[in-house]
Amino acid sequence: xxxxxxxxxxxxxxxxxxxxxxxxxxxxxxxxxxxxxxxxxxxxxxxxxxxxxxxxxxxxxxxxxxxxxxxxxxxxxxxxxxxxxxxxxxxxxxxxxxxxxxxxxxxxxxxxxxxxxxxxxxxxxxxxxxxxxxxxxxxxxxxxxxxxxxxxxxxxxxxxxxxxxxxxxxxxxxxxxxxxxxxxxxxxxxxxxxxxxxxxxxxxxxxxxxxxxxxxxxxxxxxxxxxxxxxxxxxxxxxxxxxxxxxxxxxxxxxxxxxxxxxxxxxxxxxxxxxxxxxxxxxxxxxxxxxxxxxxxxxxxxxxxxxxxxxxxxxxxxxxxxxxxxxxxxxxxxxxxxxxxxxxxxxxxxxxxxxxxxxxxxxx
Amino acid sequence: xxxxxxxxxxxxxxxxxxxxxxxxxxxxxxxxxxxxxxxxxxxxxxxxxxxxxxxxxxxxxxxxxxxxxxxxxxxxxxxxxxxxxxxxxxxxxxxxxxxxxxxxxxxxxxxxxxxxxxxxxxxxxxxxxxxxxxxxxxxxxxxxxxxxxxxxxxxxxxxxxxxxxxxxxxxxxxxxxxxxxxxxxxxxxxxxxxxxxxxxxxxxxxxxxxxxxxxxxxxxxxxxxxxxxxxxxxxxxxxxxxxxxxxxxxxxxxxxxxxxxxxxxxxxxxxxxxxxxxxxxxxxxxxxxxxxxxxxxxxxxxxxxx
Numbered sequence: 001x002x003x004x005x006x007x008x009x010x011x012x013x014x015x016x017x018x019x020x021x022x023x024x025x026x027x028x029x030x031x032x033x034x035x036x037x038x039x040x041x042x043x044x045x046x047x048x049x050x051x052x053x054x055x056x057x058x059x060x061x062x063x064x065x066x067x068x069x070x071x072x073x074x075x076x077x078x079x080x081x082x083x084x085x086x087x088x089x090x091x092x093x094x095x096x097x098x099x100x101x102x103x104x105x106x107x108x109x110x111x112x113x114x115x116x117x118x119x120x121x122x123x124x125x126x127x128x129x130x131x132x133x134x135x136x137x138x139x140x141x142x143x144x145x146x147x148x149x150x151x152x153x154x155x156x157x158x159x160x161x162x163x164x165x166x167x168x169x170x171x172x173x174x175x176x177x178x179x180x181x182x183x184x185x186x187x188x189x190x191x192x193x194x195x196x197x198x199x200x201x202x203x204x205x206x207x208x209x210x211x212x213x214x215x216x217x218x219x220x221x222x223x224x225x226x227x228x229x230x231x232x233x234x235x236x237x238x239x240x241x242x243x244x245x246x247x248x249x250x251x252x253x254x255x256x257x258x259x260x261x262x263x264x265x266x267x268x269x270x271x272x273x274x275x276x277x278x279x280x281x282x283x284x285x286x287x288x289x290x291x292x293x294x295x296x297x298x299x300x301x302x303x304x305x306x307x308x309x310x311x312x313x314x315x316x317x318x319x320x321x322x323x324x325x326x327x328x329x330x331x332x333x334x335x336x337x338x339x340x341x342x343x344x345x346x347x348x349x350x351x352x353x354x355x356x357x358x359x360x361x362x363x364x
Numbered sequence: 365x366x367x368x369x370x371x372x373x374x375x376x377x378x379x380x381x382x383x384x385x386x387x388x389x390x391x392x393x394x395x396x397x398x399x400x401x402x403x404x405x406x407x408x409x410x411x412x413x414x415x416x417x418x419x420x421x422x423x424x425x426x427x428x429x430x431x432x433x434x435x436x437x438x439x440x441x442x443x444x445x446x447x448x449x450x451x452x453x454x455x456x457x458x459x460x461x462x463x464x465x466x467x468x469x470x471x472x473x474x475x476x477x478x479x480x481x482x483x484x485x486x487x488x489x490x491x492x493x494x495x496x497x498x499x500x501x502x503x504x505x506x507x508x509x510x511x512x513x514x515x516x517x518x519x520x521x522x523x524x525x526x527x528x529x530x531x532x533x534x535x536x537x538x539x540x541x542x543x544x545x546x547x548x549x550x551x552x553x554x555x556x557x558x559x560x561x562x563x564x565x566x567x568x569x570x571x572x573x574x575x576x577x578x579x580x581x582x583x584x585x586x587x588x589x590x591x592x593x594x595x596x597x598x599x600x601x602x603x604x605x606x607x608x609x610x611x612x613x614x615x616x617x618x619x620x621x622x623x624x625x626x627x628x629x630x631x632x633x634x635x636x637x638x639x640x641x642x643x644x645x646x647x648x649x650x651x652x653x654x655x656x657x658x659x660x661x662x663x664x665x666x667x668x669x670x
Contacts, residue, residue, distance in 0.1 A: 002447075003443075003447040003448065005447075005448070005449055005667045007667065081454075086453055088457060138641070138644075138645055142645045142648060142649045143648045143649065143651045143654060144641075144644050144645050144648045144649075145594065145644065145648065147400065147453065148587060148590060148591050148594070148640065148641075148644055149641050149644060149645075151584075151587050152584075152587070152591075152637040152638075152640050152641050153637075153641070155583075155584050155634065155637045156634045156637050156638065159630040159631070159633050159634045160630065160634070162630050163628050163630035163631065167628065283461060286454075286457060286461075287458070287461070290454060323468070323469050323472050325465055325468035325469040325472065326469060327465075328461070328464065328465030328468065328469075329462065329465040329466050329469055330465075331461060331465065332458055332461040332462025332463070332464075332465045332466070333462060335454070335457075335458035335461060335462075336440065336444065336455070336458050336459075336462060339444055339450040339451060339454055339455050339458060340443075340444050340448050340450060342450065342451075343448040343449060343450055347448075347449065347667070349448070
């Protein structure tokens, strides 16, 4: 059997809309097969994975807590990937944002005014942007591949955070447990409806960021520049757009948003700086960006979808006794199917069962 | 002086998985395909090697399972990027994410269970030679294979017709196609070779270097292997040099941790990653040289016209 691709004259609008849904469907089928292989009833399993978390108010709150960082990061990554800048180190930028923003309540615990929280958020963005600026600088100045440098910086950031949380920033009265002091109330991102659940204002920030960036991409010259330089760098150069400036812009923006996600996670969901602050949000957000078809508004829907895989993993572990790692398998499968289905947008796909005879370019 | 031999031994053991994975990726990239899934294939190899060894009792069966699993896993990448012309960077990333998740699930039953170590070679009379005996005659079989692999790939790429064909595809897939070469078929074979090598590298981790299963035990080695290929300008013997350099850095930092020096262990643990960045910067600084060495079709999808 052979797969034959035929370029479409124009990208298919139908499949541009349909492909994420086809990918979701295929992921569910693959998931059902996976659960059968694990000896579970696939319908029960998929129910407790994808539906059950949506039936309780507290767990919908929990969903927004998980979706907020994913959406924030994915919106920035969408801009990056559209302009052909491969920032895969959002996890590191997330951590550095969390660290820098946390310095306010840890070093100045007495500083508790209405300014505390905004200052933390701004510092978080600066921390993430600064960490993102490193691969951008190395790419523009030394032509160094940004994929590898941004990823290496993740490991460095993780180790740095580990050192801080166990060392200089550790709570002196914390019985030698790693982790900083608990943040005072003024330094915690408030919950939206404290009586009902844990959802904090991070999700509002995320939705706001998505809409703003969507507007920028669609209606501003800057957004046009991003798309042109991503689709055809040569054409972009002729139009006078600077490639180097775009590298910086996309890395600083995505770094800042990842940093913002980091500090909202620390101040909204955790309440102190710990030795690990992310269950891999920076990497999962890559999947969110692609599932949202690199569109900030798409990232909102995709962010909730992927947040569900985190919750579903926990739920499936409790009710079915399957490993919570299943959630991560789902995430990986989903990205696979999304990328595969995107082929349908630009190509007609035909399965050829017989060996074609006398075609150009012989069969070796 | 035996201390020196021991340190050299550990450096070589630490370098071997990097070398094998990087040599595999080198062949893939020489054929014009960029597979960023090395980390994922490696961790799949590590868990399958460990699991098959634990179930069968034989590390050799574990190695076969790891090699097979790596190759099969790489086929996922092959179908997407070659047959469906998907974006290679994104697909490679998804291979890594899926590999890390899947290995965690497969390995859950084996966390904490004692591993079986692949025995080192013992040649009576030769292995006991002081200073060099164990270095030359007393290492694990995969180490010796990694040297043969490096030499074999160097010979294949630069001394055989098939190797020339593979490099031609990597430099200009359209011309190679026009000459009647089956571009996708050869790329499929290259991708699977890379997967098999990454699987073997993973098996070396879980059967020789630290004979146990720990989640995410590859700890970025797959990414370092990718960096090594760039560092080596896509030349096999330079990969060997680079791998030993990185082995030395990671063993050096372990010894420094043991000795103390008052430097926090996290800073020393970060050294291999910092070294990777520094080396990448140095090697890619000369834009012209990089352009000359990089396979010209690297990362670009190819759809044959009919």
